[in-house]
Amino acid sequence: MFRLNFKTDIVTASKNSAENYYMIGLADDKYDYKNYLLFQRPIKLGRYEDADAPHNGLYAKCRRRML
Numbered sequence: 072m073f074r075l076n077f078k079t080d081i082v083t084a085s086k087n088s089a090e091n092y093y094m095i096g097l098a099d100d101k102y103d104y105k106n107y108l109l110f111q112r113p114i115k116l117g118r119y120e121d122a123d124a125p126h127n128g129l130y131a132k133c134r135r136r137m138l
Contacts, residue, residue, distance in 0.1 A: 075108075075133060075135060077099055077106045077135060078099055079097045079098065079099065080098070080099055080100055080101070081096075081097070081098050081099075081100065081101045081104075082095070082096070082097050083095070083096045084096075086114065088114065091113055091114050091115070092111045092112060092113055092114060093111065093112050093113075093114060094109065094110065094111045095109075095110045096108070096109050096110075097109075105134075105136045106134060106135045106136060107132075107133070107134050108131070108132070108133050109130075109131065109132040109133075110129060110130070110131050111129070111130040111131075112128070112129050112130070113127055
């Protein structure tokens with residue numbers, strides 16, 4: 072199990088229709104962030120896209136810098 076601890080000062084949520092994704096971001100600072108978590112998910116899939124395919128699921132990215 073992986074556990075990540077950091078203080079979140081800013082949370083954002085957005086929808087990018089042109090790129091077809093929802094995004095939620097958590098960061099330690101609004102402008103000068105050193106630590107963040109980012110989650111993206113497709114808004115909708117095409118008729119022939121497999122919902123169970125890894126690239127069509129939840130995308131998560133984490134950056135944590137040690138002090």
